Amino acid sequence: xxxxxxxxxxxxxxxxxxxxxxxxxxxxxxxxxxxxxxxxxxxxxxxxxxxxxxxxxxxxxxxxxxxxxxxxxxxxxxxxxxxxxxxxxxxxxxxxxxxxx
Numbered sequence: 472x473x474x475x476x477x478x479x480x481x482x483x484x485x486x487x488x489x490x491x492x493x494x495x496x497x498x499x500x501x502x503x504x505x506x507x508x509x510x511x512x513x514x515x516x517x518x519x520x521x522x523x524x525x526x527x528x529x530x531x532x533x534x535x536x537x538x539x540x541x542x543x544x545x546x547x548x549x550x551x552x553x554x555x556x557x558x559x560x561x562x563x564x565x566x567x568x569x570x571x572x
Contacts, residue, residue, distance in 0.1 A: 516541050 488508070495504045520537035524530035556563055 512545075513541075 492504050492508050495507075499507075520533065520541075521530050524533050
């Protein structure tokens with residue numbers, strides 16, 4: 472699991488996923504889209520952990536560490552984004568309504 476700082480490609484990928492999730496809001500409720508996106512991230516990150524382990528015994532041994540890493544990363548990212556919304560609520564809400572994001 473990487474501990475490096477996000478680069479430009481990271482932000483572009485994140486924006487791509489957010490745009491797709493936003494488009495899905497036209498056919499499903501936002502809460503359902505968010506839950507599906509969260510599930511997809513969990514499923515993909517389980518694959519990332521398994522692929523990094525290379526074999527089943529390493530994967531089994533590394534599961535607690537992977538769980539802690541991904542849980543900590545999500546908690547940090549969620550706190551950062553909730554704080555950003557709290558500090559810029561009106562502007563972000565207007566922008567979200569204007570762009571559909």
